[in-house]
Amino acid sequence: MNIRNFSIIAHVDHGKSTLADRFLEITGTVAKDKMHPQLLDSLALEQERGITIKLAPVRLNYILHSTLYILNLIDTPGHVDFSYEVSRALAAVEGAILLVDATQGIQAQTLAHGLAALEQNLTLIPVINKVDLPNADVELAKKQFIETFGFSENEIILASGKTGIGVDEILKAIIEKIPAPKQDQDMEKPLKALIFDSFYDAFKGVVAQVRVGEGKTPPINSKLYFLQTKAEGHVLETGYFAPQLTQNEGLQSGEIGYIATGVKVPDLVKVGDTISTSLATEPLPGYREVKPMVFVGLYPIDNDEYFELKEALAKFKLTDPAFSFIPEHSDALGAGFRCGFLGLLHAEVVQERLLGEFNVDLLATAPSVEYLLGGVPITSPAQLQGEHIKDLKEPWVNLKIFVPQTYIGPVMELVQDKRGKFLDMQHFGIAVEMSYEMPLSEMVTNFYDSLKSVSSGFASLDWEFLDFREVDAVRVDILVGGEKVDALSTIVFKPKAEGFGRRMVEKLKEVLPRQNFAIAVQAAIGGTIIARETISPFRKDVLMHGSKVVGGGDY
Known part of the structure; x- marks a missing residue:
């Protein structure tokens, strides 16, 4: 089989999804009347924001010199928080299109992802996109490509994902320059397939998106093993993405597709794990465990929805391996979860997806990072005790x-x-x-x-x-009416603590509603108050006529 596995890597908003749309159109993978912009961005949130969050693989059929080629494309996100998705895509392919916007030139992630691809010995095809725009600076983009990555000028393809300029040339370059995957002729070897993503299906269980490294998928209902978690599953269905799931008779070495595993516990299927037909097989060189860097407390607005939130988070974790959560309790907000994310956009996206896909209304605390206290991880300010924190x-x-x-x-x-x-x-x-x-x-x-x-x-x-x-840090607590609000506690670098406390109480004075009595809003480190504001009470506006009260009201 003539297979090419490739990815599109670029900075956010440089036209990856639009170029992928042209590929789908030119290869006839999607009928013209079914096309719509950003077709591979299946999440409503992606279409709304115009960014790619979840990578969507697709199989394209393209004929060159009377030979049929199967091109497996993995479109990847370009935002800094989602680089882990890019690393997964790179491990499943042999080459990549390095895309640069002609109006912006090389950006931070073009550089980071391009160098990551070179480290994995991938073949890069340089493409300058959006050349049809009036403010396109093609010469500058070419110069940057040549100086930064060492490409020669005749290697660089000029294209427009919007109008289709140069797209056939890109498809030709993919076939001619990107090597075919190493296909093991010994199909009797045990199956080895690398999981680069997964999603949950109520009937099929966990559906693993895989790149087959060795062997082939066994017949339906055969046993499968996950080499890292030692879990077991069964082959319920195999197929490929066109871009919807399309069932086939099985996958073999070098192919990209999906395996429905029947596993009903999402945590047992980890991205980067190897699926095999034998537990004695050596796993494929996989990915390191993705580590959350930013932590936010998520609480249901209605405490009766706690268990619905827990179930939604468990299901969500399957589709997003970088997301983690553990139960926590707040005196102010009740029962909730401490959730780990890759960054702030990631945290925002997860909250919006939980609301949109699972209909869960949430309260979120201020973001914090993981600290180490005597070697023990601390993800919430509430875990720190005392005024002076050592080690x-x-x-x-x-x-x-x-x-x-x-x-x-x-x-x-x-x-x-x-x-x-x-x-x-x-x-x-x-x-x-x-x-x-x-x-x-x-x-x-x-x-x-x-x-x-x-x-x-x-x-x-x-x-x-x-x-x-x-770090020399302190915990700044916020007191409202003399009561500590634990959800607002924050760990702050000591020299900045006073300024932080002052900004917090000033902001709270603006947003908290007035009452019939004065409310003190204070910032404190231990027992020391470092900033204070007072929310003034409503006052009676009384109208007198002689000695009689004739009207009045609160203001």
């Missing part, structure tokens, strides 16, 4: 910011204010890539919005976890 360590990240040279000063000022340590600066034409080390806690509080603001929207960033380092 506390916070997570640091390696931060890369891609920005036009004119904004270097404001960006440096912003990162230094967030305790960032400057490492290096590399020039790429009129843009620079600035490398920093920075505490993750500073990044989860309004950093992305501030960065966009000081760079007029031009800056893009990429980051990865570095290590844990000692």
Whole structure:
């Protein structure tokens, strides 16, 4: 079989999904009357926001020089929080289209994902997209490709996903440049299939999306083993994506498709695990366990919905391996869950999907990061006791910011204010890539919005976890009417604690409703009050006529 497995990698909003739409149209995979924009973005939230959250694989049939080729495409998300999806896509393919927007040039994630692909020895096809736009700067984008990745000018394909310019040339390059998968001729070997995604079906159980490395899928109802979790399942159905699920007679070495496993417990099927027909088989080199970096408390608005929320989170975890949750209790909000996410957009997307797909109304606490106290992970400020915290360590990240040279000063000022340590600066034409080390806690509080603001929207960033380092931090508690509200407690870098406390009480004074009596809103570290505001009571406005009261009201 003439198979090519490839992926599209690029920065957010550089036209990946639109290019994938043209592939579906040109190869006849989807009839013209059934086409709609961003077809592979199956979540309503993706279409609404115009970003790809869940990667959607699809099989394309394309004829070149009278030979039929099967092209397996994995469209990937480009936002920094969803890089784990990209890493999964890269492990399942032999090549990738490296897409750059002609109006923006190379951005932070073009660089990060492109280098990650090269590390995995993937064949890259450079494509400059959106060349039809009036403000396209094709020459600059070409120059960046040549200087950054070492491509020659004749390798670079000019295209437009919207109009279809250059799309046939891209399909031809995929067939000619990307190597076919190594297909093991010995089909008697035990099956080895790498899980790069999964979803839950009420009838078929967990449906694993796989890349077959060795052997072939056994007959229907045969036993399957998951080599990492040692769980067992059965083959209920196999097939491929067109882009809807299309059943077939089985998958073999080199192919991408799905296996319905019949497993009803979502946690037993982990992304990166290997499915096999024998427990004695060596697992395929997989992925590391995805580690949540940002934690938010999620509570049902109605406490009677606690168990519905628990069930929704368990089902949701299957479709999103980077999401984690454990039960927690708050005096102010009742029973809820401490949930772990990859970043703030990830947290926001999960909350919106829980509301849209599972109809669960939620209250969310302020985001925090994982600290280490004496080697023990701390994910909630409530777990810290006492005023002086010793041996506390916070997570640091390696931060890369891609920005036009004119904004270097404001960006440096912003990162230094967030305790960032400057490492290096590399020039790429009129843009620079600035490398920093920075505490993750500073990044989860309004950093992305501030960065966009000081760079007029031009800056893009990429980051990865570095290590844990000692920090002089305190827990700032918020008291309303003398009562501590545990859901508002926050761990703060000590020199910034007073300013943080003052901003919190000022904000609460604005948003909390007035009562018939005065309410004190205080920020405290241990027993010391560091900031206070008073919400003034309603006052009686009384109208007197001589000695008689003739009217009045609250204001």
